[in-house]
Structures are given as C-alpha cells and as structure tokens.
Amino acid sequence: MAKIQLTGRESIKEALRRFKKICDREGIINHSKRIAYYEKPSERRRREESRRIKNIKRGQKFQAQPQSIA
Numbered sequence: 927m928a929k930i931q932l933t934g935r936e937s938i939k940e941a942l943r944r945f946k947k948i949c950d951r952e953g954i955i956n957h958s959k960r961i962a963y964y965e966k967p968s969e970r971r972r973r974e975e976s977r978r979i980k981n982i983k984r985g986q987k988f989q990a991q992p993q994s995i996a
Contacts, residue, residue, distance in 0.1 A: 928945060930944055930945050
C-alpha cells in the first residue's frame with residue numbers, strides 16, 4: 927500500500943506527483959486496470975508469454991552488443 931507524508935513546505939501538487947510515482951513503481955494502477963474486466967485464462971497466458979519473449983529478446987540484444995571499456 928502506497929503512503930506518503932507531507933514534508934515541511936511541500937505543496938499538494940508535489941506530494942501528489944510523488945504519490946503517483948510510488949503507485950506506478952508498485953504497479954497498483956496497472957493491477958487495478960487488469961482486474962477491472964475479466965480476462966480469459968488463454969488471454970492471460972498469451973500476454974504473459976509475449977512479455978517473456980520480449981524480455982528474452984531484450985536480454986539477447988544487450989548481450990550481443992559489444993561493451994566498451996571506458
């Protein structure tokens with residue numbers, strides 16, 4: 927659960943921006959959007975599989991690039 931406390935002279939806008947950032951990091955917004963409507967198990971598996979493939983390709987892309995030593 928995301929919580930924030932207002933510090934000293936912090937404005938409401940700054941506190942709200944911090945709160946949104948925390949919610950985004952914890953995945954609260956994405957989770958609530960996902961459970962708002964029923965998702966068939968086959969669609970869920972398809973979504974998770976595409977996410978796995980995307981992560982594997984991203985990892986291979988970074989491994990294939992030559993790393994320069996600074």
